[in-house]
Amino acid sequence: MIGWLTEPFGEAIVARGLLELLLLGLLSGGLGCWLVVSGMSGATESLAHGMLPGLVVATLLGVPLLLGGAVGLLVAAVAIALVTRLPLTPDVATSIVITSLLGLGVLLGLSPSAPAGLGGLLFGDLLGVTDLDLALAAGLGAAVTGLLVVLHPRLLATGFDRFNARALGHSVFAVDVVLVVLLAAATLVAVQALGSLLVAAMLVGPAATARLVSSRVAPMMLLATVVSAGASVVGLLVSYHAGIAAGGAVVLALGGMFLVTLTARELTDGLRRRRIA
Amino acid sequence: MSAQPILVADDVAASYPGARVPAVASLTFEVRAGDQVAVLGPNGGGKSTLFRLLTGELNVGGGRLDLPARRCAFVPQTERSRLDFPVSALDVALMGAVSRMAWWRRPGRADRKLARASLKRVGLGDRMDASFGNLSGGQRQRVLVARALVQDAPIVLLDEPFRGLDAASTELLEVVLRELAAEGRGVLTATHDLEQARGADLVLCLNRVQVAFGPPQTTLRREVIERTYGGNLVELGPDVTGVLTDGHPGGAS
Numbered sequence: 408m409i410g411w412l413t414e415p416f417g418e419a420i421v422a423r424g425l426l427e428l429l430l431l432g433l434l435s436g437g438l439g440c441w442l443v444v445s446g447m448s449g450a451t452e453s454l455a456h457g458m459l460p461g462l463v464v465a466t467l468l469g470v471p472l473l474l475g476g477a478v479g480l481l482v483a484a485v486a487i488a489l490v491t492r493l494p495l496t497p498d499v500a501t502s503i504v505i506t507s508l509l510g511l512g513v514l515l516g517l518s519p520s521a522p523a524g525l526g527g528l529l530f531g532d533l534l535g536v537t538d539l540d541l542a543l544a545a546g547l548g549a550a551v552t553g554l555l556v557v558l559h560p561r562l563l564a565t566g567f568d569r570f571n572a573r574a575l576g577h578s579v580f581a582v583d584v585v586l587v588v589l590l591a592a593a594t595l596v597a598v599q600a601l602g603s604l605l606v607a608a609m610l611v612g613p614a615a616t617a618r619l620v621s622s623r624v625a626p627m628m629l630l631a632t633v634v635s636a637g638a639s640v641v642g643l644l645v646s647y648h649a650g651i652a653a654g655g656a657v658v659l660a661l662g663g664m665f666l667v668t669l670t671a672r673e674l675t676d677g678l679r680r681r682r683i684a
Numbered sequence: 685m686s687a688q689p690i691l692v693a694d695d696v697a698a699s700y701p702g703a704r705v706p707a708v709a710s711l712t713f714e715v716r717a718g719d720q721v722a723v724l725g726p727n728g729g730g731k732s733t734l735f736r737l738l739t740g741e742l743n744v745g746g747g748r749l750d751l752p753a754r755r756c757a758f759v760p761q762t763e764r765s766r767l768d769f770p771v772s773a774l775d776v777a778l779m780g781a782v783s784r785m786a787w788w789r790r791p792g793r794a795d796r797k798l799a800r801a802s803l804k805r806v807g808l809g810d811r812m813d814a815s816f817g818n819l820s821g822g823q824r825q826r827v828l829v830a831r832a833l834v835q836d837a838p839i840v841l842l843d844e845p846f847r848g849l850d851a852a853s854t855e856l857l858e859v860v861l862r863e864l865a866a867e868g869r870g871v872l873t874a875t876h877d878l879e880q881a882r883g884a885d886l887v888l889c890l891n892r893v894q895v896a897f898g899p900p901q902t903t904l905r906r907e908v909i910e911r912t913y914g915g916n917l918v919e920l921g922p923d924v925t926g927v928l929t930d931g932h933p934g935g936a937s
Contacts (some may be wrong), residue, residue, distance in 0.1 A: 560785075563771065563782075567771055568760070568765065571764070575739075576783040618770070622770050624770050624771065627770055
């Protein structure tokens, strides 16, 4: 049994994959919670999917994915801003742009001249993370965590009372810009390991699970970090022993943890209600 | 109560961006330290606009407003509060400290002490760790008052703070507001309740322009109230008049 648990992590590539996930877990612990309580889960998914054409073009041109992703994000942002000027609600405008960009990304990636890397861009390459990926994830994790610690009181005050934030001396615009910039940076770094489709799950999933059972933000962040680490270990173990894709297994483990937590909460609430009745 | 004026408005007007006509105009009044001012007027009469002007959310569109920056604490109506946000009553009270700090500073031990004391002051000493969303409407309103107490500003603005409060909470809040004024703060309360306004030192009547300003004896007269509320007055008896707000009598006079 112990061997079953430890054997996979004796292999360097699996251990590196786990390290990368733990570092990204720091991000989902802090930033992910703000994204969830600020109602930005949709934006997270949109950014991650919208950058796909940029990633594909970067692969085709042989330039760093980081650059392609950044340009892709910029194009998606401009396109959304333009489409929002049409008489459409923002969610419809965003959906149109993001699904189109995702389609364009797939089209480019499946062209005969494309190298066989599209799968990696969509689902990442968790077991192929480089030293640069790890360094980036560590640096970003530290920077984001530090910034979130400093800004915590203001993010809390603004998020709680957005409508009256200005009257209370806070800038909603500044807070939104900070969150979107951090989200863009986190997406760019995490996409290397997790791919365009799975990165949103890693950012939002742990926070959504933690939100189910947390009534304050700071404990929610700690719990989200633990959930993320737990899902990473479980996902990698299952992936190793069952021979399935690592990224997909980790995201499935996240989904499983959400479901288990939700069920446990509903059962406890039900018992409590019955006891009161 | 004559003290230094802490707020002076001289023919002030304010418009929302893009609007052709000002939302409120001809504001000429003075608030001194220790004044309790009732701001009376129909919905859309300019009460909220005045508060947005004072908190710096709206720019002065004309006239002169003498009010140093960030001098107002604001207590909004609780209806717009997010109930799903994971914060405790103490967290919310502590947010008042954040309002008066530079962005990189965090509330310290003294702020926490003040936040606890403020919650006790509004009668929520035993609910400090409760989730904000699990409190009753009246309790939530009092938490927002505690947040303003922690903000520790010389001027306190309250937007219909008595709405939805039970008798005990109303009495408690009235005491707190009187204490705030006694501490030398200016307390401005938007209300529809003529009875409440009668208890104030000064009454400011708004109906898109300033209709009247002065002590209750001179402002809470029938012709002033009629001009403030238009035709929305109802006779409740020989000497009793009420104001119709949203179809409900808002108070009697």
